[in-house]
Amino acid sequence: MAGLAVRRMPDRVVVTGLGAISPYGAGIEALWQGLMAGESAVGGFTYPQLPPLPMARGGAVPAAAVPSSSSSHEPEPRCTSFAVAAAREAIEDARLPAGTLGSAWLFVGTVMGPRADYEETAPPGHSVRARPGVESLASTVAGQVGIDGISLVVGNACAGGNSALVEGAEAISRGEADVCVTGGAEELSATVVTMFRRLRSEASDQVRPFDTRRDGVLLGEGAGFLVLEALDHARRRGATILAEVVGWANLADAYHVTAPHPEGRGARRSMSAALESAGLGPADVDFLCAHGTGTPQNDAVEGQAIAGVFGRHVPVVTSVKGSIGHLQGASSAMDAVVCVSAVRRGAIPPTPTTTDPDPACRVVPVTQAVHEPVGVAMNNSFGFGGNVACVAYARHE
């Protein structure tokens, strides 16, 4: 797992800050310690405003960790509060000099964004429609943290966090921005939880990625954010470089609204394209953070795609969805935080809920934390509608 010579892009992109609000609580340390300990943060929760809905299980952000609204006028949607708090942590972690954010860009991935907040405010039987639009997720974060550049929501379903990161990395690579704040945010939605139940894709008790007993997802909520910088910009200000973003791909499976292509067409192409853009081969990758939802279909297709792309060089694989649930639009942003942390700390968190790996998946996730250097980490993400995105990170030498 040595450091690698990677292909140099026009402007190299590095990560200098991380932030997270997760089902473990507020902050990167809470997320990392929880994941490394193999503790599941998934439990039962209720929707008091929706009596007909039975109790659900999922990864809810603990009440004590829910940030207070930054608006003095009315409560913010939960996902917006999560995003503001996680972006602030990432910016503080990056120790950006005053004034830097004035020209920074912002990209935020989400599935529902503030749409899910309708449920918080609507009495049963009467939808409330006059709520902030989806785009307010980005504009509120930008306003709260002082970003004056381009700020956009990236709605690429459960690949939204990765796709947002790709947009930020490309803006820096093209020289259009020196600093991009990117991430993803999502809040639990009764409608979305119910949709998975009705699709018979809700796990009965736990999420078991790549396990013979896997039977579905449990949703989660939170936000993960990263500060991306042009390498030269980071060097000039003496920033601590956590990892380098070396390759990426953002494509379409173009097959079905809810099902992956049976041969994993999009999954394979996104991993291969990310490797190619990084100038890396399968043997160069040490850690793959899998999408690993725990549904029978996803894990079988993803596992076979991983085996197809990496052959005999399958890296250490983990899925954090067994620990924190599926954070939808925030999922791949949180996984990006995990990948960068793995590169930075030389450790890989386990998939503790997988006890009987399914041979049909051709991938065996690690069930105990791994402590060894990580030269290159890759992050898979796939969404309803066929959005597929993969990002590769390398240790910066």
Next chain:
Amino acid sequence: MTEPGSAAALPSTSVAGVRVDVGVGVARGDLGAADGPANGDTGFPRQLSPPTRPRSRRLWNEAAVRAGEACDSALELMGEDVAQGARPRPWAIVVVTSSAGEGEFLRQFDGLCDRGYRGVRPSTAPRSGLNSVAAELSIELEAVGPNLTLSGPPYALGHAFSWATRHLASGEVDVALVVAVEEEEEEVERVGEPARPDRDATAVVFSLRNPSTVAGLGIAWDPRSCRLKISGSLPGARSVEVDLGRSGSNETSGPSEALGPNEAPGSIRAPARAVDRALTVAVAAQDLLPPGSR
């Protein structure tokens, strides 16, 4: 860098223009208006063609239906037959929207409130996502190239054009679709039923392709000034700048004609939405295309 939406003139030295073939399609629920005169408030300009092939609404949400119709028109104008050609296609799709799938989400939530979990329909619920339009189009066309859904101020449209032309210029894709679409609520009266709110959508689709003829248009986007510049291909052709910034400035630059959000042939209504600015861009593009290619 200056703030997006600032009144700075387009700094031509900082903009890498790309010349592309362009097709334009527009679709909206009240299709009659598309055929009628440009009446200023509700009608589209006469020169924007109504959809050529109305689609089934059975499985698509409102935004995807209209985007699909406009997409057909745009591709047809450019000479692409969506029914033919090799599949999967190396095509890119970028959609700018803030409301796609919202109507479906609200219907699902109403069903949940009224009938519990049985009120959520598993067959249609996945179409409540913001990415539903980009997803449906990619599946329909089997477009396996880059795929992106954006929400934000009108300058999201400029970012979308930049994204699309970049993928074309790199040779990564053959065709790129730039889609602006919004769902809108309106009162609908049906025979025997009281008026009730319903949803329809407005969609503007630009199909872009590396130029095969001299009919291509030049497209340049400057994220600093938030201006999209479109230039004709013929000698002495005009160029038009459309302000996609937050401020709505109409400052002109060089020999270009500047179109602000409220200035377009046919007088498009223009709250600060990307789809409305897209109509302005569509009209400008149509005016700049040589007569034979409109």
